[in-house]
Amino acid sequence: MNFFGSTAVQHTEKHKIPEEVTKAGFNIDPDELASIVRSHDIKRLESNGGLNGISTKLSVSLENGISLSEIPIRQKIYGLNKFVEKPPRPFWMFVWDALQDLTLIILMVCAVVSVGVGIATEGWPKGMYDGIGIISCIFLVVIVTAISDYKQSLQFRDLDKEKRNIFVHVTRNGSRKKVSIHDLVVGDIVNLSIGDQVPADGIFISGYSLTIDESSLSGESEPVNMEKNRPFLLSGTKVQDGSGKMLVTSVGMRTEWGRLMVTLSEGGEDETPLQVKLNGVATIIGKIGLGFAVLTFLVLTTRFIVVKAIHGHITEWSMNDALNLLNYFAIAVTILVVAVPEGLPLAVTLSLAFAMKKLMNDKALVRHLSACETMGSASCICTDKTGTLTTNHMVVTKIWICGEAKRVEENNTTTNEKVARTLVQAIFLNTGGEVVKGKDGKTEILGSPTEAALLEFGLRFDKNFDAQKKEFNIIKLEPFNSVKKKMSVLVKLSDGKVRAFVKGASEIILCMCDKIVEKNGESVPLSEEQRKKIADVINSFACEALRTLCLAFRDMENDESIPETNYTLIVVVGIKDPVRPGVKEAVKTCLDAGIVVRMVTGDNINTAKAIAKECGILTDDGIAIEGPEFRDKTTEEMKEIIPKLQVMARSLPLDKHKLVTMLRKELKEVVAVTGDGTNDAPALHEADIGLAMGIAGTEVAKESADVVIMDDNFSTIVNVAKWGRSVYINIQKFVQFQLTVNVVALMTNFVSACISGSAPLTAVQLLWVNMIMDTLGALALATEPPHDGLMKRSPIGRNVNFITKIMWRNIIGQSIYQLIVLGVLKFDGKRLLNLNGPNSNATLNTLIFNTFVFCQVFNEINSRDMEKINILKGMFSSWIFVIVMVSTVTFQVIIVEFLGTFANTVPLSGDLWILSVLTGAGSLIIAIGLKCIPVNTGFPMHHDGYEPLPTGPDLA
Template sequence: MLSVQSKEKIRIALYVQKAALHFIDAASLAADKRQIPEEVRQAGFSIDPDDLASIVRSHDLKRLESHGGLEELARKLSVSLEKGVCPSEISNRQRIYGLNKFVEKPSRPFFMFVWDTLQDLTLIILMVCAVISVGVGIATKGWPKGMYDGLGIILCIFLVVLVTAISDYKQSLQFRDLNKEKRNIQVHVTRNRNRQKVSIYDLVVGDIVHLSIGDQVPADGLFISGYSLSIDESSLSGESGTVNIENRRPFLLSGTKVQEGSGKMLVTSVGMRTEWGRLMFTLSEGGNDETPLQVKLNGVATIIGKIGLAFAVLTFLVLTARFLETKHGGITKWTMDDALSLLNFFAIAVTILVVAVPEGLPLAVTLSLAFAMKKLMKGRALVRHLSACETMGSVSSICTDKTGTLTTNHMEVTQIWICGEAKTVESNRLGNALKSSIPEKVMKALVLGIFLNTNSELVKGQDGKTEILGSPTETALLEFALLFQMDLDAEKQECKTIKVDPFNSVKKNMSVLVALRGGGLRAFVKGASEIILGMCDKIVGKDGESVSLSDEQRKNIANVIDGFACKALRTLCLAFKDIENISDESIPDNNYTLIAVVGIKDPVRPGVKEAVQTCIAAGITVRMVTGDNINTAKAIAKECGILTDDGIAIEGPDFRNKSTQEMKEIIPKLQVMARSLPSDKHKLVTMLRKELKEVVAVTGDGTNDAPALHEADIGLAMGIAGTEVAKESADVVIMDDNFKTIVNVAKWGRSVYINIQKFLQFQLTVNVVALITNFVSACVSGSAPLTAVQLLWVNMIMDTFGALALATEPPHDGLMKRPPVGRNAHFITRVMWRNIIGQSLYQLATLGILSFEGKRLLKLNGADSTSTLNTLIFNTFVFCQVFNEISSRDMEKINVFQGMFSSSLFMIIMVSTVAFQVVIVEFLGTFADTVPLSLELWGVSILIGADRTSHKTMSSMPRKR
């Protein structure tokens, strides 16, 4: 979505452009006569790419006429408006007129992420300290021994920067791929006489593109033909309102949306030559906005950082004061070693601040969201907005469509009522008995009513077989009509289409007005059964003649419709009206003759019932909101497990006529809303969110679903049946239109939320222990047991490795057996506080005993006893965090080892952490101020670290009575 600033830039750019074009008409006409580049002529075209593009961009009708109009322009592009582009010409057209891709801002190189990481103030201070430490160290201790302390800090900083930069760089590449997939839409084109779907990236100049309601105009072009085509250009101009496209205003611009009607366009420019491409090139693309969870955690990080700063300052002051006391008030002579000690105190204070500032929190959120987005993409869900992942975990209500989401969206006609009788169509085969029972006149009206009044199209595939491109409902009707084996081309040539009134969700019907060969006009209409029946005053009788429709017959037909609906069939009525004289060529809305009622079967998707039950177990209420007949909706809802014995099913008109208080009373039990308008869905969502304080997810596929998708906490657009307008308004696009995928999104949303809670619990524990340990030790003994290098290594474990391990844990089925998180629930729960306090007290007590009684308890003697004890404290502290990380995998489960070994990434991080710790203690003592430990002391470190985790696990095991 474009920001307000971007829209303002576009509006100003368009204004300037239009003002300039006002003065260059003469120059433009002269430019038309300039010589065509030789490369273009040799390729078989006779119009320059830039000239062609500027005609549409400038909306210059005079220049279009100077080229001979649409037909002559198509000839100059060597394309037939009926046949379209030949596939063999595509590469040639791409070479001359360009690809339908925009020049993207190049990816930020890796060194830029390194540079960004190095901008952290605390890291800069540490680097300065390290450099000074190296200089002072060499001056006092000589080369190379004097540089070890400073070099150790530099190496740790290098590791922190490298790992953080690699992580950020990989995330940027992931989001770039997701954005590219988000923009990759499918468009209908005619090529070599065949209508087919192609990627928007494969579109070329000369293509004939088919447009219908909700589509995005994929390139700049000229209107060829269509009916009531209206375009929303607000994405370009920033101004609301629609533009009617006709022969006197045939210009279509890339990036705009089809608001009403349908039509065909000739592509005249693609990619960077389009209006959208030129404007986007002047706008810098903004980064991803922070999600609500990131904003909340940034606040937590700020508070923790301030506490850490206070502890760092206090630690430095205490260490300095104790040191000055040992110097007897400064009487003792000062040396360079003393300066190095003070510098070391400052480095420890800064490092405490580094550990205290939980920069891993935003990293963990981004990692978790990126990981979830990548997995959901593989699971057929495209997340368009980062915040959708975390919000989906809090959803308490899902308002879902029926067709295509709960059902397969593969429809077929199984029942038909015609000539006063209900007939069964088995396996989509018409027997001779059925054909012979329908008079030829009625059969002809039925078939023409289907083929003339449709947005779908019959095309021949590459294998020669007939294929139908269009909505599932119309595809089912066309497949049914094809079974009558009439000469459709001959019949259609006898009729000339005069006007088309496309389907929309308000009137729930579509109609067409045609001129008959024998004279006169005929209108065909089809749509929702109750609505079409209300428009009819006659029916086709058994002999094929129109007879008046009596009240008794109307009641009988209503019973037939209800009977079909109770069998979970979607019902449609078809009717016609002959018109002798008509002045304004408008399509009538009454006095029709009913031809037939058809029942269309759309089976429930496999696994939907189980998915609905999963939602119910997770505390998520599923409500069906559909435009279908209430009996059909109730039958499907019962089959899916949505409608229960104590649930309410209501029709849209009844719902919208209720007062706000009445709505609040029935909505908690409302499970099905049938015959609903988009405004009804929007009202339901608004009531759920604002009055009942629920977190609502809504599915939608039509243009008119956009308000409800936008109003909901999470908008879920259908990737197959959904229009581009619906997808643009949604947070998540369900690529397979399957309700099971929606449940999977909810599961991953909960996983993101829980994973961040795990990491926050782990990090707060480390913060508390590290701050208090160093501060207390400084106050009591005048030294810090954890050096700057050691603390930086702990910071690596805590931030980067901890985020990778805990924030990327995949979801488990247990997540969908808990109630959803409330809208205003505290992020740090009581269970988290219990775990943080319990783990912190255990670690502080253990490390305190080791600090003050370690030598006596472990019988450490000799000159290196202090170094050994400090190394043991460091080693124990690290293993406490390793097992704390394992404990944090599940905050409520007691047996935290369950499922751990099946998580490969978690195990890799755990093994890597332990391996690095062994290397640091045993081989990098010069840099890390450690000494090698005996096997017994290694065992002590591991046992102390594992004690609380193992105790937690053992206490969960059943005891014998």
């Protein structure tokens, strides 16, 4: 004692406790406390009096936890359980990134040279107009791109914060509560169970077989068993097995995880598969654009030199000639700017970010950006039953006890006191749940839905849960294990005897029993005839869609280990978990959309089949199979039955993993998997899209998933699929729109340059069009909300080409119309419109530019739907689209009427404005004609990835 006492004195002198800590009633320095746990220093822990000494110095009861009134002072002294985040990138950095675009840099050089040459030839300020016009457009493009990227980065930070907001169970004021990980304070008593993430650094108090996976911190794959000589728990590690309680000793930046976070930089999102695919498309288009740009510059320069040679001025060069050549170069560069579709990645990002935000409102947290897009291609969903298809609020509705099956009514309880006492012990002592008093004084049950149902049933017989727990000493506990499908406990009774309790899957527990409880409470041998009758009862319960569990006990001579045989069966319980409202409709929506729904559950096959039929999953020609039978089949046999497999019951996690692997690798399906347990992590990781349950799901399951379903509802999963399809189709709409503009802009300037020696669309005009395409177009089309029609077609196949033949039909048809219109105006516009006078060329070029822009405005409306004729349906409910359209037209009016000096335009008469708008609106009529062309004729192009597709227009 003296030795420890002297050590403590030396230690206190070395680490003097700050005055503010002692004033608050605590007796240990926060940094000293954090250091003991981080360094796993058992000697320093002992020198501070061990666990009890630390709890005394922290003024906390290991039984009742802290009081709520102490939370603010503990947060002030010991800190918040939050990490110091890397500050967000300032806006100017996004501006700087946008300025790194090579084509914009070339244009800036052109603009500067243009200003210099212009002032030298035309004087101040007239000579500056062309250069300033280009600089203004560059400025607008950069600012809009930077604002979009900046807002997206802020949105991802918000989503990341939501993702890290984990909830844990703590004991405060003597009762168990559910709180956010961010609200934890030093001194909290945290309850841990399988799959939980350790939320802060702390010391192990008590538990059963608590095993911690520290690989995320130490890199060691071997799990660590918590014991008195190794009681340290570190934030960020995971509970691999067992359950227990810990005392929080340090939070936030004082934890080992917090110190590690300081050295980590903020990770960005990887490119999604669709972004990779579109970047490839953008590269090809960019190369074509580069070819056209070089060709246009060569044609214009060659014509210019030939004309000078014909007039005999080949040796005479002036500043005007240099300005002409510079103008040709600017046109070539601008053609390149227009050709390079920077808007493709932007459209994908905008669409995904928009979908992520909307799904967050609809109770789905998208953890990985690509999941939203991939979910649109899902052809199969392997779903859990409990909590996903069902309400996850279980109630014991039928029981078999003392040889008699009965319904559980309000006042229907067993009469024999001895039987009731044994039953209550089996429920209250062998449980992972807890009965607590809520804020309003009402009884609240914490734990899994199954545990809650059993505890609620047990409270019918005895309201005093705590008294039962305190009366008996728990020697050993084996938490529920998904492989063994049972939970066991060894207790010492008040008379000194040892008794083992077991509960779990009915057929497994029944096999462990050789006796049953009679009506008088005595144990009698279990005959084969009785065993068969009980098996029939279990099957009859299961056929009523009841989940069945058996509870049994065994009296023992010693407390060495929990036995596996010779138990006495007490009761068979049938637990009802009603199907969620809307699930049947959601399953039908999936089937209509070509998505096969497969139920994979650990339940009895009869229960699974009953629920599957109720949900509409199991059909007359479908197959229901048990896990053991499935895993015994060869790969070839599996490949034969999986296409018809609709229900897998009594499955192990490896069965689920094998099914998902076969579907993906052998059958080339795009697979979504739902899961809530730690044991589901392999299947969630293997799937194309892992969907973890937000309420019932463990932290390991959530971390392995791509999407967290916050309300554990199957209907939400269908909503994710719908938004995923919407993302894909919205990007297709944008690509169709952009390629049309690209083709028309390139061909118009190229053909005009070849024939007349001048390009009707100037550098500033093309930059404005580029901004319409890349930014406003992406914003308008990429944020269109999904419609129900998306779920009435089959999924997009793996590895199909992105640009479909429907898109090619629309692109080529609209391009031909626009090229004809612009060609007629360019080469015969003066005669047709009777344009004369010195401003006739400027007026004609302005009209061509105006008509070209209005063609894009109306074609953007066409692009809202690639197949339906009624493209106005739902347009005015999409406020982003309407705002973009109005903004585009407003800016166009301002450019033409008021910014002519910079944009090389002149004000147009009312007649010419009407002509521009009506010519642009003609694309609506062209679109109707194009949509009447069947997709299976006309163009020998690849399949579009959808089955089946309408062969004519959809008038809806």
